[in-house]
Amino acid sequence: MLLTPDQEAIRDAVRAFAQAELWPHAAQWDREHHFPKAAHQGLAALGAYGICVPEEHGGAGLDYLTLALVLEEIAAGDGGTSTAISVTNCPVNAILMRYGNAAQKTRWLEPLAQGQMLGAFCLTEPHVGSDASALRTTARRDGDGYVIDGVKQFITSGKNGQVAIVIAVTDKGAGKKGMSAFLVPTDTPGYQVARLEDKLGQHSSDTAQINFEGCRIPADHLIGAEGEGYKIALGALEGGRIGIAAQSVGMARSAFEAALAYAKQRESFGQPIFQHQAVGFRLADCATQIEAARQLIWHAASLRDAGLPCLKEAAMAKLFASEMAERVCSAAIQTLGGYGVVNDFPVERIYRDVRVCQIYEGTSDVQKILIARALA
Missing domain, CATH: 2.40.110.10 (Butyryl-CoA Dehydrogenase, subunit A, domain 2)
Known part of the structure; x- marks a missing residue:
């Protein structure tokens, strides 16, 4: 799939913010269990709290594909921050957009979409x-x-x-x-x-x-x-799964990029370890899995944006992306060797952050149940 120029511009703006304002501080927030209010305010100013909310209700008026792009970039900066943003966008905003009455949208949806509230x-x-x-x-x-x-x-x-x-x-x-x-x-x-x-x-x-x-x-x-x-809750989880899948890709990408950079500068036997086939092939597999997961997410999001059923596709994206992310983070740790398991380097933190993606918004087992039902 190809992105529009507007989607690329939004992705790039959020990426620049995440790499400047989230990534450099993520390790400290992890150690101190710190909720980064200033970072959330910055993301609110970018419109990240209300990506799919119509402009008349304070949102950006964009689509789920753009939401997936935004969440990937935020997660690449810090996993925990992306989770809080993801939950506010979907299910919270999504439920109010579909089922909230006019008064509820004015009182709750608008401040949520503008980042004045966290859901x-x-x-x-x-x-x-x-x-x-x-x-x-x-x-x-x-x-x-x-x-x-x-x-x-x-x-x-x-x-x-x-x-x-x-x-x-x-x-x-x-x-x-x-x-x-x-x-x-x-x-x-x-x-x-x-x-x-x-x-x-x-x-x-x-x-x-x-x-x-x-x-x-x-x-x-x-x-x-x-x-x-019950209908309200389960209906909102479909969009939420797209968001969690996008988070998974963002975290996996950060771990992969850290491992790739390390492999290109770390030398053994007279050459960068990336030149050793075992390491190069490992990272090639990681790059392929990340891109495959991203395309599953974009496909599911595009179906939802077109108003077409995407329960199966969202479940596939969430299942594959979340399990892929753990594999990629594990491969990143393996690439760094001993440095992969110490907190001087980011990959152990990302590994810890990404593990829950196979649990919330429906476990991997639940995703398989949903996919199997759709195939029946």
């Missing part, structure tokens, strides 16, 4: 991961509002975000049709950050357990109609 998506629970139909968090109608009780687990930006979309059970006897989606400002009484996870990687993005204890919200915070929550 969180509360679906997963301590006992519920891939099986989203088994949620236990409830939302009980009470007068002119709802009261939410329950626990959500592994929530990106659960602490640093300003608003969360929460999927909760409103009718326990209705199964999948008994779930609803709600907007919950994170400063609402009863929204409690119970713990911050001490993770393998992506330390510049918080991952939290959220307790909802008598969390009361107005009735107009319901997104769509009661009973649409």
